[in-house]
Amino acid sequence: MPTPTNPRKRSLMPSSPLRRQLRAAGHHLDPVVQVGKDGVTEAVLRQLDRALLDHELVKVKIGTESPEDRFGTAEAVAAGAEGAQLAQILGRTLLLYRRHPKKPRFEPLPAAPPTGARPKPRPRPQPRPSRR
Secondary structure (H helix, E strand, C coil), X not given: CCCCCCHHHHCECCCCHHHHHHHHHHCCCCEEEEEECCECCHXXXXXXXHHHHHHCXXXXXXXXXXXXXXXXXXXXXXXXXXXXXXXXXXXXXXXXXCCCCCCCCCCXXXXXXXXXXXXXXXXXXXXXXXXX
């Protein structure tokens, strides 16, 4: 799929079944992080990092007094939150996702590489003696 040329869509994660699932799951969430009149600060990014580690999928509310517009704030938040992906911008609310390192809810963990040890074969059942 080609990269979007619209700067407003450029920061969003690509359309996929995962993005659709995240948007559906995020519909019922309440905003956990709020960007205020100081914009995207280190404190906001620390709070967002902690919220992503706890919840994996987080809504961020952008206040009306924020110095940047919602798209500039979305780019700054997505760039500042290491490994986070922007799933949706809806009004002044952002939906951010970062897969949990140990217990992901939306994506499976990558398969563990084979260790080389083969599992033990199951013992075969012994045939029953026939009664005649």
